[in-house]
Amino acid sequence: MPGKAMIVTIVVGVVSVLYAYGYLVPLTRVLMVYVPVNVKSTIAYYIDLSDDTADVKSTSDRIFTKDELWKYRGEGDIYLAVLGQVFDVTKGRKHYGPGGGYEFFSGRDGSRAYVSGDFTEAGLVDDITGLSLTDIRGLDDWVKFYRKDYTYVGKIVGNFYDAAGTPTTAYREYEKQLAAAEDDKKLTAADYRRFPPCNSESAQGKGRRLWCSTLSGGIQRDWAGLPREYYRPGTTKPRCACVKDVGPPSETSSTTTADNNKGDLDNPNVKVYPGCDPKSISCSFNDF
Template identity: 45%
Template sequence: MIGFVISFIFVLVAILILQQDWVHIAINTTSSTVPPPRLITKDELSLYNGDENSRGLYLAILGQVFDVEKGMKHYGPGGGYHFFAGKDATLAFVTGDFTDPGLTDDVSGLSPAQVVALYDWLAFYHKDYRPVGRLVGRFYGESGEPTEALLKVEAVLEEGKRLKDQAKAENQNLPACNSEWSSARNGRVWCSTKSGGVQRDWAGVPRKLFSPGSGRSRCVCVQNSSRLENVNIREYEGCPPYAESCPVTE
């Protein structure tokens, strides 16, 4: 009986060792068979502009190159977005400036919110088109490594995500008012249990929420008295303090 147990344990240990070897082999095989990203120069990318003698139809965004051949009607000659073909015009995706100076990959002046929008575009291309490589230049080095410029953009992206989450939380606590405007009757703002895209079990009262230092305001629905003490929140002139609707002339 003891000999049987010892034999069983030996076999079990041997199986475990073999499994570890298989896992090790699988990992090494996977890592060795995944090809490195194709590196593409700007001159090479320019040959993929969809024109008569081009090699295909590529575009780049944030240094990532995509094959957009299936979108020929949009990106090919005569298409509404042909100016994106054969180059990295990242900036124009969020600015809408399609002039030659605007068709650039320099995004150093973008705000965090604009960088978030830029990465939404990048996600769109990953979903709808085939990535084919990385563009050597502003965002990737000659060995395909991220450059300092790309690392800075990614840092701004993280800040943009934080601000977006903060704005989302604020919108839940201070949802936008309903509003209407008529040149004959001016306008009004009002609160209900659904406004600003937020469904809730309270209506609240309309208040002006000022952006610190800007002097600009927007109408939000305020639920409780503690919010009314916020220095950036003010009542509408000529409107009763707890009215759910206020006339406006602005």
């Protein structure tokens, strides 16, 4: 009779093989009911038997070719794909069905068009090369939207997944870009907190006005700041930013109350607008 140690070794070996070939999750959850506690803990050491529905789903994904997906754009079920992920949007027929405002998205992966706005045949493609980080975040938002409001059904063979449903190099590159986009979003948020956007208004015949307040740019704070032309590092075009000086403007004047501490006004990335009083919280331009 084989000893307990040998039995454990054999069971673990069999389970490991099942795991390697993708048969583990459904079978093992049944068998584990009859496995002794000490053996169960040994198996759990080597593999994860948690109820991970995402992993189960990935093994049962339907894989579409482009020709197959193209069939789902008419009177029957309506499917579309974003970043290679296919969704059933039949319940949104009035939008995605024949004559709908988004009919051109149906039956294909038109990822690029979701953020480029180019709804021609040349723009409705799955090539996202050269998109900005903002566009990459936009695509991620679209995927989240479809996963929330519609039904995920599988993947399409193309730029993002191969015939086995495995992510391609292009998809891995997208993931890297998305990570960079999220980092950039955090940096941008921090940048806007430090240099909030100015208020602005323009009118024909009256020119343009830029000014700062404690809520300009939608960012609440206890200081108003002064309008400056701000060049964020790494960018080529400036924006109007409210730059922190030394405190709130005088209640009776549009100028600051102290001059001995310039706050962020000495930052090399900010410049006074030509023709604007460097101490004023408001600047007007006759550029119409």
